[in-house]
Amino acid sequence: MVINANEVGYFDLNKKIVECPDEDITVTNAMGQRYIGCGVAGKKITVEGTPGNALGAYLDGSRIIVHGNGQDAIGDTMNNGEIIIHGSCGDTTGYAMRSGKIFVKGNAGYRVGIHMKEYHEYFPKIVIGGKVGDFLGEYQAGGIIVVLGIGYEDECPVGSFVGTGMHGGYIFIRSEHEPKGLPVQVCCEKATDEDKKKIAEYVEEFSVNFGYNSEELLSGNFYKLTPNTASPYKQLYTHN
Amino acid sequence: MALNYFQPLFEVIRDKDRCIKCQACARQCSNEVHKYDAELDMMISDSQTCVDCQRCVTICPTRALKITENNNQFRTNANWSQQTMTEVYRQAESGGVLLSSMGNPKPYPVYWDKILLNASQVTNPPIDPLREPMESRVFLGKKPRNVSFNEDGSVNTKVTPTLELSTPIMFSAMSYGSISRNAHESLARAATELGIYYNTGEGGLHKDFYQYGPNTIVQVASGRFGVFKDYLETGAAIEIKMGQGAKPGIGGHLPGQKILEDVSRTRMIPMGTDAISPAPHHDIYSIEDLRQLVYSLKEATEYKKPVIVKIAAVHNVAAIASGIARSGADIIAIDGYRGGTGAAPTRIRDNVGIPIELALASVDQRLRDEGIRNEVSVVVAGSIRSSSDVVKAIALGADAVYIGTAALLALGCHLCRTCHTGKCNWGIATQRDDLVKRLNPEIGYKRLVNLVHAWDHEIKEMMGGMGINSIEALRGNRLMLRGIGLTDKELEILGIQHAGQ
Missing domain, CATH: 3.30.70.20 (Alpha-Beta Plaits)
Structure with missing residues (x-):
């Protein structure tokens, strides 16, 4: 079913999406309507245009494809599913996501993957094609974030303060330039071929989605970031 | 050496x-x-x-x-x-x-103890709650500005979802992890029997406790632990935690050694990892951003549940509350600087925030001045120690109160203030099986029920003494209050007169 979002507010638009019996829904002329696909399970939602903030928040197993750019808080606290952005997106992409995948063809804003976490079979993945802003993977507690830096080969494609407060998961950055100014909680090393196996599947999926050669991407140099102790905050306190 | x-x-x-x-x-x-x-x-x-x-x-x-x-x-x-x-x-x-751990123990003034209640004499006779009907039931949520009727006389006004409480008392947010499973079970069962609500805190909801969902408030905090669709849908209301009275401006940290298997499953994080709730929600830097989270939760739950925004009582609390009332939230919870905690830095707990009595009075006044008091209910916490504190809070303008420390005392807590060590001998603030089993939820829930029943009766007696038979008539009724030993400034902020006036 095709839903024309032209001059439709978010409340009515999302009501139509939730109430639509079809599994395959296309939203055309999106113009910043918030909360598209919020908490929705078992659907495929294709968005033409620009969806607003909190696209796919609490997403519970749907697939959302955006032909355009996304805005802030995409996939906030998403539990499962897939979000594919054929463009760039804003801040806090994948905030506290627990599982599922987010693929962004272009760049993403600040605090991408902040407080991502994992649990048993829940394992969140974010792959960004271009570059990202500051605080990538802040407070990351699990899952994998990959920044491919396509088109930004002459610089490190991440901003400052990567992994501040990180205490779980992995960040992979495809670059010849080591990220600078990392906090003490983060270990940074060049990824081995064995390490790259962790991300091969997701880079492959990214490449299929957006038409890249995954082997070529994976052959580049990657830096792998991990938290450097199991409990980095324990030594902070004294009982009073 | x-x-x-x-x-x-x-x-x-x-x-x-x-x-x-x-x-x-x-x-x-x-x-x-x-x-x-x-x-x-x-x-x-x-x-x-x-x-x-x-x-x-x-x-x-x-x-x-x-x-x-x-x-x-x-x-x-x-x-x-x-x-x-x-x-x-x-x-x-x-x-x-x-x-x-637990609330600020410093000898700051306790305003509840400097406020006295009124009683009827000669005119407007007192009411005996044992013989006459008294209404202590409250509804929390937005109240419509006006009521309209259809031609057949039925009500035409659309009412947004509310929480119905048999008495204006709820159990404060305490997470599974900070307190034990048996403590949670006691709170959940007591809330169900009493027709009130308990609050999960931000530790998620144990699957065994989904059955108490109709009397559960589920919390969403900056760490988003255990938050997913079923969790949101199970609760009767959703509380966004922006702050906590015991530690305004900072986040939470449950150390890895307390994340054992069951807590790990409930929080949906691996065993043994630190559970860190950052100080801010990193997607909220403004009232507009808060509005976005409020509405994303409403969208995810199809506008069926009231949303509570909980903040710590801080210096400019009235302006903040005014913003929250405009953010789409249905209820504001304000936690005073004496509120309890399972762990907080001593310096923060003892030096940050303001008394709930002053915060409540200024918030209620501000919302009235701006004509938006009906847009939100106000729930206060930190610390409510007795039924007379409840009555004074309601007369100062609260719709209901949260009790945390008092509820734990009912379960056996003796306020030794070492929750953070995880070795609670009373089986409350611990995850050690041998200690947890000391708290029998069968007994624990009955003690909580007893406590709230006793308070409810005392509330009715105090109301009856004032000649008031409905809690609605007590709310914001500051004429029923007088200060004792307070300065002009304190009386002005509390909006009450001095005893003798």
Whole structure:
């Protein structure tokens, strides 16, 4: 079913999406309507245009494809599913996501993957094609974030303060330039071929989605970031 | 070798004539204060690790034990108290941030104790709640500005979802992790039987407790632990935690050693990892951003549940509350600086925030002045210690109160203020199986029910004394309050007159 979002507010638009019996829904002329696909399970939602903030928040197993750019808080606290952005997106992409995948063809804003976490079979993945802003993977507690830096080969494609407060998961950055100014909680090393196996599947999926050669991407140099102790905050306190 | 500068805080006094060496105290003390010495055939105690939780005193079958403060004294100094000096020693030794538990124990003024209630004499006769109907039921949520009717007389006004409480008391947010499973079960069952609500805190909701969903408030905090669709849909309301009275401006941190299997499953994080809730929600830098989270939760739950926004009482709380009332939230919860906690940095707990009495009075006034008081209900916490505190809070403008510390006291807590060590001898603030099983939820929930029933009756008696038979008529009724020993400024902020006026 095709839903024309032209001059439709978010409340009515999302009501139509939730109430639509079809599994395959296309939203055309999106113009910043918030909360598209919020908490929705078992659907495929294709968005033409620009969806607003909190696209796919609490997403519970749907697939959302955006032909355009996304805005802030995409996939906030998403539990499962897939979000594919054929463009760039804003801040806090994948905030506290627990599982599922987010693929962004272009760049993403600040605090991408902040407080991502994992649990048993829940394992969140974010792959960004271009570059990202500051605080990538802040407070990351699990899952994998990959920044491919396509088109930004002459610089490190991440901003400052990567992994501040990180205490779980992995960040992979495809670059010849080591990220600078990392906090003490983060270990940074060049990824081995064995390490790259962790991300091969997701880079492959990214490449299929957006038409890249995954082997070529994976052959580049990657830096792998991990938290450097199991409990980095324990030594902070004294009982009073 | 470095000297140990720390003197025991308490002294264990054992009446040797009474002690029968049954060793119950040794078995019960998780701090390993008591020990049986077989060679000497006597019980010995090391006061150094005693926290004065009173477990051994309570359990001793011959009443042979008592715990007193250690009267060993550093040289008296009005500026440098023994506690302040000891804190310096602790930090000099460890380099760590001082960590404490439960509410601010400092001798700041308690305004509840400086407010007196009215009663009817001669005119407007008192009402006896045993004989006459009294209404203590409240509804929390937005109230429509006006009511319209259809031609057939039925109500045409659209009412947004509300919470119905049999009495204006709820159990504060305490997460599974900070308190035990048996403590949670006691709260959940008591809330269900009482027709009120308990609050999950931000530790997620144990799957065994989904059955209490209709009486559960589920919390969403910056760490988003255990938050997913079923969780949101199970709760009767969703609370966004922006702040906590015991630690305004900072986040939470449940250390990895407390994340055992069951807590891990409920929080949906791996065992043994630290659970860190950042100080801010990183997607909320403004009221507009808060509005986005409020509405994303409403969208995810199809506008069927009221959304609560909880903040700590801080200096400009009235302006913040005004913003929250405009953010789409249905209820504002305000937590005063005496609110409890399972762990907070001592300096934050003891020095940040303002009293709930002043915060409540200024928020209620501000919302009235702006004509938006009906847009939100106001729930206050930190700390409500008795039914008279509840009555005073409602007369100052609250719709309901949260109780946390009082609820834990009902379960056996003795306020030893060492929750953060995870060795609670009463089975409340611990995850150790041998300690948790000491709290029987079957007994625990009944004690909570007793407490709230007793308070409800006392509330009705106080209302009856004032000639008021409905809690709605008490709310914001500051004429029923008088201050005692307060300055003009304090009276002005509280919006009440001095006793005798």
